[in-house]
Amino acid sequence: MRRDNDLIRSLLFEAEAMDDWLLCESGTIVINADQEDVRRGYHLLLLCDTGLFLEVDEGVFRLMNAGHDWLEAVRDETVWRKTKEAAGKVGGVGLDLMGSIATGFVKQKLAEFGVPLD
Incomplete structure (x- = not known):
């Protein structure tokens, strides 16, 4: 399956x-x-x-708690769509990396709002 x-x-x-x-x-x-x-x-x-x-x-x-964190990272529909697209471009990834990709997109959105994360 x-x-x-x-x-x-x-x-x-x-x-x-x-x-x-x-x-x-x-x-x-x-x-x-x-x-x-x-x-x-x-x-x-x-x-x-x-x-x-x-x-x-x-x-x-x-x-x-890790489930809550993963869900927060993928909650936004646009972030989720972009995450799936990015994962698909490399042939698929595991759930941990899916969460990391989504977190990357969330960080990009925060940077657009002027929130420095580094």
């Missing part, structure tokens, strides 16, 4: 928007689950692999 960075971003937004601090998925990876549930479950586990989510119990996840 290919990683879907848009789905990862969507899952982060979903977790952030919840009133509860836990995201519960019934049967994260189960036999006879429909394909969308399998995709979601797989991507939740990828988020755990990168430290953006933590699985606190089977099928129960929480958004980690």
Whole structure:
């Protein structure tokens, strides 16, 4: 299964928007689950692999501080689009580098507002 960075971003937004601090998925990876549930479950586990989510119990996840930071970097639609375009030009990159690319674009925007970062 290919990683879907848009789905990862969507899952982060979903977790952030919840009133509860836990995201519960019934049967994260189960036999006879429909394909969308399998995709979601797989991507939740990828988020755990990168430290953006933590699985606190089977099928129960929480958004980690690193996940909040990554989401802040990719929150703006223009930044996200540019990040995906830049990653695509080199054939794709990992989630850590996606966050770094997005942070670079955010820093560019801040510099345009006269905020020195160096």
